[in-house]
Amino acid sequence: MADDMILSEAVRHERPDPVETERKMSAVGVSVWYGEKKAIDQVSIDVGRENVTAFIGPSGCGKSTFLRTLNRMNDTIPNARVAGRIELDGEDIYGPDMDVVQLRARVGMVFQKPNPFPKSIYENVAYGPRIHGLAAARADLDEIVERSLQRAGLWEEVRDRLQESGTALSGGQQQRLCIARAIAVDPEVILMDEPCSALDPIATAKIEELIHELRGRYAIVIVTHNMQQAARVSQRTAFFHLGELIEYGETSEIFTNPKVERTKDYITGRYG
Amino acid sequence: MATTGHTLKAFDEDLEQLRASIAEMGGLAEAAISNSMRALVERDAGTAQTVVEDDKKLDALEAEVETRAVQIIALRAPMADDLRDVVAALKIAGLVERMGDYAKNIAKRVPAIEQSPNLRPLSLLPEMARIVADMVRMALDAFVARDPVAAGQVCARDRAVDDFYNSIFRTLLTFMMEDPQNITPATHLLFVAKNLERIGDHATNVAEMVYFAASGSRLGEREKGADTTVGG
Numbered sequence: 316m317a318d319d320m321i322l323s324e325a326v327r328h329e330r331p332d333p334v335e336t337e338r339k340m341s342a343v344g345v346s347v348w349y350g351e352k353k354a355i356d357q358v359s360i361d362v363g364r365e366n367v368t369a370f371i372g373p374s375g376c377g378k379s380t381f382l383r384t385l386n387r388m389n390d391t392i393p394n395a396r397v398a399g400r401i402e403l404d405g406e407d408i409y410g411p412d413m414d415v416v417q418l419r420a421r422v423g424m425v426f427q428k429p430n431p432f433p434k435s436i437y438e439n440v441a442y443g444p445r446i447h448g449l450a451a452a453r454a455d456l457d458e459i460v461e462r463s464l465q466r467a468g469l470w471e472e473v474r475d476r477l478q479e480s481g482t483a484l485s486g487g488q489q490q491r492l493c494i495a496r497a498i499a500v501d502p503e504v505i506l507m508d509e510p511c512s513a514l515d516p517i518a519t520a521k522i523e524e525l526i527h528e529l530r531g532r533y534a535i536v537i538v539t540h541n542m543q544q545a546a547r548v549s550q551r552t553a554f555f556h557l558g559e560l561i562e563y564g565e566t567s568e569i570f571t572n573p574k575v576e577r578t579k580d581y582i583t584g585r586y587g
Numbered sequence: 588m589a590t591t592g593h594t595l596k597a598f599d600e601d602l603e604q605l606r607a608s609i610a611e612m613g614g615l616a617e618a619a620i621s622n623s624m625r626a627l628v629e630r631d632a633g634t635a636q637t638v639v640e641d642d643k644k645l646d647a648l649e650a651e652v653e654t655r656a657v658q659i660i661a662l663r664a665p666m667a668d669d670l671r672d673v674v675a676a677l678k679i680a681g682l683v684e685r686m687g688d689y690a691k692n693i694a695k696r697v698p699a700i701e702q703s704p705n706l707r708p709l710s711l712l713p714e715m716a717r718i719v720a721d722m723v724r725m726a727l728d729a730f731v732a733r734d735p736v737a738a739g740q741v742c743a744r745d746r747a748v749d750d751f752y753n754s755i756f757r758t759l760l761t762f763m764m765e766d767p768q769n770i771t772p773a774t775h776l777l778f779v780a781k782n783l784e785r786i787g788d789h790a791t792n793v794a795e796m797v798y799f800a801a802s803g804s805r806l807g808e809r810e811k812g813a814d815t816t817v818g819g
């Protein structure tokens with residue numbers, strides 16, 4: 316499986332070397348169909364525990380589809396079919412013993428459009444821990460809510476108005492609220508599907524800074540159509556094209572010296 | 588080089604202009620080397636003065652390349668081979684500008700040497716200058732063609748330049764020992780040889796940048812041609 320991946324030489328980073336970080340998730344020969352149409356073709360890839368991993372590629376190449384296989388979100392799409400093996404800490408997430416609700420708490424997801432519940436800021440964050448039974452008492456719940464909002468970089472902005480509706484926040488704040496919501500159930504992996512595409516540059520910068528801070532605590536996988544963003548936030552980058560994984564390697568290598576012609580054409584703007 | 592152009596055509600034009608400016612600089616540097624040598628051999632102070640004057644064009648072109656490169660980085664956010672190209676262009680412009688300075692320095696010595704008796708190693712200098720000018724042309728051609736193989740060949744020739752320098756150095760030393768009157772003109776000629784040797788080094792550095800831009804990796808120490816000159 317490592318054969319068809321381009322593993323490039325190690326370069327220095329302030330945190331553990333992305334090549335050497337322990338693998339958190341692992342996909343082996345994963346394919347996805349929508350009805351008769353194959354959207355992902357035999358993708359094998361490892362996601363590092365301490366890494367931000369970016370998925371890039373032209374629109375429609377299957378980034379979101381593949382991302383959704385990592386927490387079985389495709390299960391909710393009628394006529395979507397997944398083949399291959401995906402492991403979380405070595406455990407088959409499509410195995411018969413896997414509790415999907417539990418899985419989605421361990422592998423959380425943040426979507427393109429911020430989608431807070433039409434409830435209070437507090438409730439948006441408290442909802443997950445409550446249904447997962449993570450808080451025994453109200454005080455515990457308060458603590459989880461505060462900690463999650465803090466980690467999401469939102470606490471200072473909302474501490475005095477926790478009972479206001481989540482939908483009253485600005486777009487960037489809503490997205491950080493969604494990240495707080497994902498964090499609240501204490502996940503191991505956070506999947507983000509174009510989390511900044513609806514945000515202005517300042518709100519985008521705040522999310523990117525947040526991703527940087529969350530790195531190390533959670534394995535993060537981010538789909539982005541913005542290559543500069545992939546370059547800024549990730550340690551490893553995977554380039555997808557027409558449902559295939561074309562090249563996967565260190566972000567610094569991919570953007571300065573990609574090995575595959577199709578990757579180069581895409582990132583230099585020669586695509587199509 | 589990628590087979591297709593950028594989706595954004597203006598980006599291609601920017602990069603083309605950058606290459607054109609670098610190529611123009613290379614032509615000027617090459618001319619400065621051969622003209623300064625001709626001025627030296629023919630004891631022609633007028634030509635020497637022209638070389639000194641013309642160096643301003645190289646300075647101006649370097650500034651132009653710098654401005655363009657910074658603009659491309661800021662406005663186009665180049666990636667991969669494009670990024671390497673722009674970075675290489677920046678460094679190459681600086682190297683070629685300094686080649687011009689060395690040629691100018693040779694030209695400036697022409698009036699001082701004009702008066703002196705004809706020293707024999709002078710015959711070695713034009714040959715050395717031809718090789719060096721050749722290396723400059725090859726290195727710049729390799730940049731324009733994005734040809735890593737041609738770039739490697741430039742580096743291989745640096746050894747010959749070092750050999751020339753070493754024999755000129757020894758010969759001039761003998762002259763100085765033979766007759767103290769030779770010391771001043773011989774010292775000027777030694778500086779001329781040293782300037783040529785430095786230009787050769789710079790051509791090698793240009794070739795190394797070309798190799799990096801075109802291939803994404805660096806030339807190994809072995810291919811680089813380590814400094815083999817005596818006396819630093």
Ligand SMILES: Nc1ncnc2c1ncn2[C@@H]1O[C@H](COP(=O)(O)OP(=O)(O)O)[C@@H](O)[C@H]1O
Pocket residue numbers: 349354372373374375376377378379380381392
């Ligand atoms: N729910 C779906 N039903 C049918 N086809 C889909 C569905 N979602 C995505 N596709 C198709 O699968 C391919 C990959 O889509 P997607 O994963 O959304 O790509 P990306 O995120 O890279 O833009 C596209 O051709 C898309 O039309």
Ligand SMILES: [Mg+2]
Pocket residue numbers: 378379380508538
């Ligand atoms: Mg998508």
